[in-house]
Amino acid sequence: MKAEKVTSLGKDWHKFCLKCERCNKTLNPGGHAEHDGKPYCHKPCYAALYGPKGVNIGGAGSYVYETPVNDDTAPVAMETKPKAEEKKTTRGPVKAEKVSSLGKDWHRPCLRCERCSKTLAPGSHAEVQFKKAKIKLLCNASRHEMAFEDKYDLIVYMGSVLNYSTMASHTAINPVMLFFLDQKLQARVIMACRDRQRAEEAAQDIKNQAGPSQGEVVIKNLDLASLQSVRSFCEEVIREEPRIDVLINNAGLYQCPYSKTEEGYEMQLGVNHLGHFLMTNLLLDLLKQSAPSRIVVVSSKLYKYGSINFEDLNSEQNYNKAFCYSQSKLANLLFTRELARRLDGTGVTVNALTPGIVRTRLGRHVNIPLLIKPLFLLVSWLFFKSPLEGAQTPLYLACSSEVEGVSGKCFANCEEEQLLSKATDDHTAKRLWDLSESMVGLRR
Secondary structure (H helix, E strand, O other): OOOOEEEEOOEEEEHHHOEOOOOOOEOOOOOOEEEOOEEEOHHHHHHHHHOOOOEEOOOOOOEEEEOOOOOOOOOEEOOOOOOOOOOOOOOOOOOOOEEEEOOEEEEHHHOEOOOOOOEOOOOOEEEEOOOOOOOEEEEHHHHHHOHHHHOOOOOOOOOEEEEEOOOOOOOOHHHHHHHHHOOOOOOEEEEEEOOHHHHHHHHHHHHHHHOOOOOEEEEEEOOOOOHHHHHHHHHHHHHHOOOOOEEEEOOOOOOOOOOEOOOOOEHHHHHHHHHHHHHHHHOHHHHHHOOOEEEEEEOOHHHHHOOOOHHHOOOOOOOOHHHHHHHHHHHHHHHHHHHHHHOOOOOEEEEEEOOOOEOOOHHHHOOOOOOOHHHHHHHHHHHOEOHHHHOHHHHHHHHOHHHOOOOOOEEEOOEEOOOOHHHOOHHHHHHHHHHHHHHHOOOO
């Protein structure tokens, strides 16, 4: 890919190579100064190093200086009319470090994502052939975000996509479902929700966005805080659905006040871990029959602040809502690891992800002071991920051929994430699995 060239100070430059020698700021042609063959921004770098003397050569704030004869720190301005005996010297463009990637040589500053302009490290990106555009060089996050816009080819498992969500129509599940409903995929999406009215509103909103020739949305009742509801839901799915290609465990409670599930378990542990644990196990036979199939488990980076308190797993002695959330998200990762081990060779893969901070209703139980709430809302819109951005990694794990056959891993921003040792402890994962089986009634 050829970088745009610019001409300045009598030389040709790659656009991104024309940088201040001191602060590395990209310079505009004519909007800088030169000293001893090196370009500088006029202020503050040139003024700080060599002083303000100079001659304007055209262009706002453009000056050229030459090296003084007696004082290297106080350059003398060039005469506006150079002497006849003086010979102009031509220097080539400033040489940038070269890197090799995708079988090509690049100037390092020129190796940038064509969508977000992020400077890329060799090997951390890809070329993508789009149907409506030429080949583009993209970082991983932009590559998967553009799947919604240009519909480049992905290996997608056709059939049913089972997705549990308690979220309303404006939250992160919409982009995931909208992608599967696209007229190219024609997927059947089972939307399992506790609040049927909100689910129907969300489904209608998704259908309106998907347009004609779309796939199908099926709404089923499910309350993860009730293991009996989980069993009834799974029985209905097994009875009515011939296959499941993708199962996305996406439901979650975040720092809710202390309460218990129908069976008497701490609410965050019950919904975030035990409900998913039972549902996934009850649907495993159908997933195996549908192989190759995938399971996607949504965890959180807050797992780092938790541990599995086997002595008081139900938080009867002490309840810390932040710790209990982190404990449940750590349980998601340990569950993923142990399940991947048990599914080895079956054609069913399972991977977890940490989506980052996304603008959803997950934090509805967090009390924010009224005076601070406007500032918090502003910060969330400026720095939190949008639902579309938050949906990229779940889509990547559900659809991309790059993770075909990959299992037992955790991903963030469409790339594999290195976990802390507490999340990769096989002994703890096995112990938690055995205890969870007893708690949900799978082991007698």
